Amino acid sequence: MLNRRGFLKTGLTAGAAALPFSTAIEALRPGAAAASSQPEAVLVPLPARLAPADHAEPWQQRIRRVGQSNMTEHDPAVMDIEQWADYWHNCGADIVYVSVTGILAFYPSKVRFHRHGKFLNGRDFFGECVAAAKKRGMKVVARMSPDLNWGDALEAHPEWAMRNRDGSVQFNGEEPRLFRTCMFSSYMDDYVPAVMREVNSLYDVDCFYTNGWPPLGSLPECHCGICARLPPSNTAAYWHAFNDRLFELWNKYDAIAKEKKPDSFFFANLGGNVHAGPDLDRLGRTAVWFQGDNQGRTYDDPAVWGATLQGRVCNAVLDGKFAANITAAYSTGDVAWRNAAKNPAEATMWLNETVASGLAPYYHFIGSENGFGEDRRWQKLGSDYFQWTAKHDAHLKVRRSLANIGVVMGQSTQLLYPGPATMRSHTYMRETTHGLYEMLLAGRFAFDFVHEQRLDLDRIGKYRALILPNIAMLVDRQCEQLRAYARAGGSIVASFETGLYDEELKPRAEFALADLLGIHKAGEPIGTNGNAYYSRIERVHPVLDGFADTNWLPGAQNRIPLQPVHDPVLTVVPGFVRYPPELAYPPVSHTSEPAIVLGESGQSRTAYFPGDIERTYWLTGHGDLLRLMHNTLRWLTRDERVVAVEGEGFIEMFAWETGPGYAVHLLNYTNPSAHHGWMQTVYPLGPQTVTMKLPEGVRVKAVELLRAEQSVPFHLDGSTLRFTIPRVNDYEVAAISAG
Numbered sequence: 001m002l003n004r005r006g007f008l009k010t011g012l013t014a015g016a017a018a019l020p021f022s023t024a025i026e027a028l029r030p031g032a033a034a035a036s037s038q039p040e041a042v043l044v045p046l047p048a049r050l051a052p053a054d055h056a057e058p059w060q061q062r063i064r065r066v067g068q069s070n071m072t073e074h075d076p077a078v079m080d081i082e083q084w085a086d087y088w089h090n091c092g093a094d095i096v097y098v099s100v101t102g103i104l105a106f107y108p109s110k111v112r113f114h115r116h117g118k119f120l121n122g123r124d125f126f127g128e129c130v131a132a133a134k135k136r137g138m139k140v141v142a143r144m145s146p147d148l149n150w151g152d153a154l155e156a157h158p159e160w161a162m163r164n165r166d167g168s169v170q171f172n173g174e175e176p177r178l179f180r181t182c183m184f185s186s187y188m189d190d191y192v193p194a195v196m197r198e199v200n201s202l203y204d205v206d207c208f209y210t211n212g213w214p215p216l217g218s219l220p221e222c223h224c225g226i227c228a229r230l231p232p233s234n235t236a237a238y239w240h241a242f243n244d245r246l247f248e249l250w251n252k253y254d255a256i257a258k259e260k261k262p263d264s265f266f267f268a269n270l271g272g273n274v275h276a277g278p279d280l281d282r283l284g285r286t287a288v289w290f291q292g293d294n295q296g297r298t299y300d301d302p303a304v305w306g307a308t309l310q311g312r313v314c315n316a317v318l319d320g321k322f323a324a325n326i327t328a329a330y331s332t333g334d335v336a337w338r339n340a341a342k343n344p345a346e347a348t349m350w351l352n353e354t355v356a357s358g359l360a361p362y363y364h365f366i367g368s369e370n371g372f373g374e375d376r377r378w379q380k381l382g383s384d385y386f387q388w389t390a391k392h393d394a395h396l397k398v399r400r401s402l403a404n405i406g407v408v409m410g411q412s413t414q415l416l417y418p419g420p421a422t423m424r425s426h427t428y429m430r431e432t433t434h435g436l437y438e439m440l441l442a443g444r445f446a447f448d449f450v451h452e453q454r455l456d457l458d459r460i461g462k463y464r465a466l467i468l469p470n471i472a473m474l475v476d477r478q479c480e481q482l483r484a485y486a487r488a489g490g491s492i493v494a495s496f497e498t499g500l501y502d503e504e505l506k507p508r509a510e511f512a513l514a515d516l517l518g519i520h521k522a523g524e525p526i527g528t529n530g531n532a533y534y535s536r537i538e539r540v541h542p543v544l545d546g547f548a549d550t551n552w553l554p555g556a557q558n559r560i561p562l563q564p565v566h567d568p569v570l571t572v573v574p575g576f577v578r579y580p581p582e583l584a585y586p587p588v589s590h591t592s593e594p595a596i597v598l599g600e601s602g603q604s605r606t607a608y609f610p611g612d613i614e615r616t617y618w619l620t621g622h623g624d625l626l627r628l629m630h631n632t633l634r635w636l637t638r639d640e641r642v643v644a645v646e647g648e649g650f651i652e653m654f655a656w657e658t659g660p661g662y663a664v665h666l667l668n669y670t671n672p673s674a675h676h677g678w679m680q681t682v683y684p685l686g687p688q689t690v691t692m693k694l695p696e697g698v699r700v701k702a703v704e705l706l707r708a709e710q711s712v713p714f715h716l717d718g719s720t721l722r723f724t725i726p727r728v729n730d731y732e733v734a735a736i737s738a739g
């Protein structure tokens with residue numbers, strides 16, 4: 001049997017095709033070089049190809065590229081409208097944003113309190129921009145901003161303002177002359193519709209969009225007369241009221257958009273990935289355009305995969321409806337320069353991630369001073385990138401994900417759960433998400449997100465395993481759906497406080513999935529003071545493959561104590577003193593408290609980690625936690641894969657069915673800036689060998705690398721397709737044309 005390196009070396013030559021498949025897959029294992037008791041990985045055939053779409057798509061489904069020069073108050077004085085329209089048209093943008101706003105009118109608005117920008121001078125700047133875009137065949141989004149207004153509006157309508165607990169008005173932090181408008185107030189019922197109707201009466205726009213509302217990734221906190229009667233912010237009851245109001249307004253604005261043209265629509269600013277504010281299940285049923293305002297890394301979401309994280313969230317709730325993720329060409333972050341370009345390698349990777357996750361790229365810069373911007377370095381990058389995508393639209397437009405693992409997004413847990421009693425922190429769940437995400441990328445697993453409100457078997461039956469990463473809040477109906485999934489043969493891994501709270505965040509006395517996972521709570525969460533707990537190895541099991549020369553493994557930072565189980569695989573050695581070293585030994589070196597609980601019933605397997613293993617991995621990077629999770633996922637799925645990508649490097653992989661065939665996207669995150677800061681340059685990867693098993697009767701005409709713009713040879717052994725991508729710079733897309 002070849003070891004990993006031996007296989008890779010062989011894989012460089014034509015000899016790779018002659019290797020028995022099982023040998024090739026053997027090298028995929030994290031512990032391939034170590035003795036193994038697990039069966040070898042199995043490629044499962046892809047499902048039969050979808051029939052061609054038999055209905056005409058709404059126009060927004062055909063949008064492939066979105067452009068925005070975000071207009072400033074000064075732009076009417078300096079922006080060259082023809083140059084602006086030429087740039088986006090030459091890029092291949094299908095649609096551009098033009099600012100109506102609501103804070104400052106870019107046209108001679110007659111709506112009261114719609115203040116004209118001070119450089120407008122009666123000019124119809126909005127109308128000229130719309131005409132220039134339309135002349136070039138581009139559609140137009142009318143961009144509004146209902147989140148702020150000025151003192152004269154406040155004086156006439158004090159009820160429009162968001163209020164602090166002491167009754168004082170909430171003002172914008174940077175421009176204190178602007179107050180924050182309350183979404184529950186008549187500002188949203190009267191003022192915003194008046195602006196929309198005025199625009200519809202004067203111009204031919206294609207749809208309406210609100211910037212600045214709803215809030216991203218958190219819930220508002222207001223103490224105005226209306227909000228004072230609502231439940232307290234950051235409670236489940238408030239979240240329901242927030243969603244009811246949000247969708248009431250969304251539907252109202254959508255109806256106004258359609259008053260002029262039935263194929264027009266309204267959409268709002270969205271983002272916040274798994275901790276989005278609006279209920280993503282309801283949103284997915286309402287929105288026809290998901291605006292991923294996820295423009296760059298943030299302090300709370302510092303990893304490079306921020307755009308794919310957003311993309312996976314969109315895919316979980318939209319059922320194929322349109323989504324675009326924004327790439328800020330300007331410098332995003334806590335220290336920001338909104339009018340200076342960011343590192344080209346970083347902006348390019350964000351665009352790559354958008355495309356790889358199946359979303360339309362959307363490129364964005366602020367202001368048009370001095371010849372379309374003081375800093376013009378962003379322009380060529382966006383133009384080259386858009387033109388590249390335009391050449392390959394057929395292969396880049398996705399039809400469905402081929403993933404065989406589902407990660408449950410507990411949106412309510414992400415928004416409302418404050419962390420365990422041992423560790424209250426607003427970043428707790430974000431760290432959990434990033435830890436699991438990195439683990440899945442490192443194992444090159446093919447996974448989708450699944451929304452907690454969408455656990456019906458029709459939807460989740462396609463996944464071999466579901467992951468519940470500390471989904472603390474679970475309702476009874478969801479637990480029933482998970483049981484039905486397991487009865488149908490699906491496997492489940494859960495961790496830490498999963499199911500220990502109900503939908504109102506009330507603690508449960510017992511795990512909601514205690515029966516399914518074979519676990520019983522024996523106490524309250526235990527944190528770490530000094531040495532964190534250890535997991536003592538009790539017996540041989542496939543989840544321990546590759547561990548040698550140790551009696552124990554690291555546990556996690558926090559855990560829930562469990563009652564003993566029969567024949568445990570790992571048991572807890574409780575944490576103890578770290579300093580002074582004289583006392584750094586375990587006073588209790590052996591217990592019967594389980595550190596993992598495994599179960600099996602028919603085809604279904606279950607695993608439960610009592611510790612917060614994903615988040616602890618994010619904090620520490622400990623390879624034992626990574627190996628333990630990878631082994632567990634392999635055991636749960638019986639190591640079934642839909643696509644195997646073998647080679648060196650830290651990558652993110654997407655596998656899609658497309659119109660012409662299939663597409664395998666590889667994003668190269670092997671970079672010192674993968675976890676923090678921005679990419680400065682690219683560190684190319686060597687060969688990556690892709691193997692997948694096609695459905696019966698599907699032939700292959702060609703395998704083309706879209707970034708390298710070259711075809712590669714491929715081998716078909718029966719229905720098993722294998723080819724090698726010789727090199728991956730920042731990104732590669734292997735486009736498989738089926739015949």
Ligand SMILES: [Zn+2]
Pocket residue numbers: 161162163182183184185222223224225226227228
């Ligand atoms: Zn309010």
